[in-house]
Amino acid sequence: MATAAQTRRAALRETLIEIAERHITQNGLSSLRARDLAKEAGCALGAIYNAVGDLNELTLEVNARTFKRLGAYVTQHTPSDIAPIDRIVAMAWAYHHFAAENHNAWRALFDIERAPDEAAPAWYLTEMQGLFALIHGPLSELNPDQSPEELALLTRALFSGVHGIVLLSLDQASAGLPPEETDRMLDLILRRLS
């Protein structure tokens, strides 16, 4: 067991992830620079590539954390003792607020570049399923007689739609559009689906 070395390697990896997370959260994905990372972590430039494959992998690691936080946030802000439609609206609002409060980290979830062929990592799909499952509950209560297949499609459509509304709202957030308007938009459109 070369344990000591492997432990330090893992520790550096952890340090790098934390620094990367701070950078992404504070200044966005494009502010992630290998030389800054090395300086802040107190290691040499090349050491990064021993602890972590490359910067993209580092971003992936940060994204995994962000995704988990997102899931927890939405769950936490969705009361279980209210009507299905209210739960759906609450989830959409939670998604919106998380995105607004964690704008840079949230954007990094989607701004990361994937090679056109390779699939998304497993944890990404898992977390996504989790979010879908959250929506699926109240949605099936609202539509007891819908086929499972259509329900799956509807779930996906609902998530994507909310995502689009939040995305375009935050994109031009500086150009007017107060957050309350976005919440109203979400409320307005979601309640029409019941």
Add this chain to the structure above:
Amino acid sequence: MATAAQTRRAALRETLIEIAERHITQNGLSSLRARDLAKEAGCALGAIYNAVGDLNELTLEVNARTFKRLGAYVTQHTPSDIAPIDRIVAMAWAYHHFAAENHNAWRALFDIERAPDEAAPAWYLTEMQGLFALIHGPLSELNPDQSPEELALLTRALFSGVHGIVLLSLDQASAGLPPEETDRMLDLILRRLS
């Protein structure tokens, strides 16, 4: 009048835009390289910066064209003699098909990086208004007694929602999800809004 020089300058600018458009369309925004551009246009590297400000401006120019094509495409594929709800679905499908058939160019519309403070260019807002106007028509027919303000919000929400559905569908297009499913999703969700 230093006309001759200015004419050639404008010609080079036009050439560059066309080459850039071809590159973006065929291989995506990230394949736009100044040195390739110079080689293909038959000019020196530095000459590019006399004809256009920088590569970002070039992308903006290509995006303007893409946006116009998008508007024309949606208009063309939206029959005016059908029910309002059918018009809305037709527009969404047209948006989806244009995005699918012009994936790289369409992505470049949103992938371009803007400084966080500066607003979107005027033509962008104008074209956007045009798309919104297209939606507003049938939507107000469907909701004659809605307040103008809520109608505006609904219009925006509808566009953003469709955009989100198309965006996430195309993102993982390689990972399954046939285009017909996306069309069904759009149909399913839009018809619930009537």
Add this chain to the structure above:
DNA sequence: GCCCTAAATTGAACCGCGTTCAATGAGAGG
């Protein structure tokens, strides 16, 4: 036609950045 000036054109050089790699160092096992 001839010069003069202002503009365009050129491409080498600059800079920033991700990534690599030969050289060096350090730690575990014998």
Add this chain to the structure above:
DNA sequence: CCTCTCATTGAACGCGGTTCAATTTAGGGC
């Protein structure tokens, strides 16, 4: 104490956008 393996180092590479001093080109006045 030696050795072998693995981590660490930071200079160097490759790439790509942008700049700029030098050069060429072209219009306008005589």
